[in-house]
Amino acid sequence: MEHATDPIKTVMAELHARDAADREKDTPQAARLRAIAPEVGQLLLTLAIATRATTIVEVGTSSGYSTLWLATAARQTGGRVTTFEVDPSKLSLARGTFATARVEDVVELREGDGGEGLTHFVGRADLVFIDSEKDDYLRLLHLAVAALRPGGLLVADNLTSHADALVEFRAQALAHPLLSGLVIPVGGGEFLAVRL
Ligand SMILES: C[S@@+](CC[C@H](N)C(=O)[O-])C[C@H]1O[C@@H](n2cnc3c(N)ncnc32)[C@H](O)[C@@H]1O
Numbered sequence: 001m002e003h004a005t006d007p008i009k010t011v012m013a014e015l016h017a018r019d020a021a022d023r024e025k026d027t028p029q030a031a032r033l034r035a036i037a038p039e040v041g042q043l044l045l046t047l048a049i050a051t052r053a054t055t056i057v058e059v060g061t062s063s064g065y066s067t068l069w070l071a072t073a074a075r076q077t078g079g080r081v082t083t084f085e086v087d088p089s090k091l092s093l094a095r096g097t098f099a100t101a102r103v104e105d106v107v108e109l110r111e112g113d114g115g116e117g118l119t120h121f122v123g124r125a126d127l128v129f130i131d132s133e134k135d136d137y138l139r140l141l142h143l144a145v146a147a148l149r150p151g152g153l154l155v156a157d158n159l160t161s162h163a164d165a166l167v168e169f170r171a172q173a174l175a176h177p178l179l180s181g182l183v184i185p186v187g188g189g190e191f192l193a194v195r196l
Helices: 007-025 038-050 065-077 088-100 114-121 134-147 167-175
Strands: 055-059 080-085 107-111 125-130 148-156 179-184 190-195
Touching: 007 065, 007 088, 038 065, 038 125, 038 148, 038 190, 055 065, 055 114, 055 134, 065 080, 065 088, 065 107, 065 125, 080 088, 080 114, 088 107, 114 125, 114 134, 125 134, 134 148, 134 167, 148 167, 167 179, 167 190
Parallel strands: 055 080, 055 125, 080 107, 125 148
Antiparallel strands: 148 190, 179 190
């Protein structure tokens, strides 16, 4: 029996291939998708389903690759992903991604600063994923902690791949009195913590 192809998986594979090719060619950062590694997507999916996360917030959409993993989880949990992006070219790319993958029912793409966006979720986000500019992570750390409900999860990408830029974030995140977490060797190195 033939199975219909899942549009999410098809779009994910295309974006992953494009990102990998751009990295190979050394395409300038601004033109790249800068997507998470697939195993980070699998981690996000697993965490979101295991914790029945319904209010999911992402800072840094780019092409929407990581959002598709979160959207897959949201489909399972009956939840919704709100994702923030500042770059107009990435916003238009992400709009195309979400339309082609047919996830517009579970994804809300918002134009603007994710830090400001987080202030609209105070105390009620189940999962926050930070994947924007590394020099902005410290500001986002405090806004994300405020957005999370107790028991909610914070995940931040690139702790190992961008270790130098994230020294202060790592120190403050690991010592944060309202978080209990660690850095795990998945993809670019993920900070994973629960809001106490
Ligand atoms: C590493 S890429 C995100 C990749 C994406 N999470 C994925 O895995 O497919 C970082 C993105 O964050 C966006 N960005 C930078 N600062 C931001 C901010 N303050 N709020 C929202 N997005 C931001 C950038 O324009 C860029 O597209």
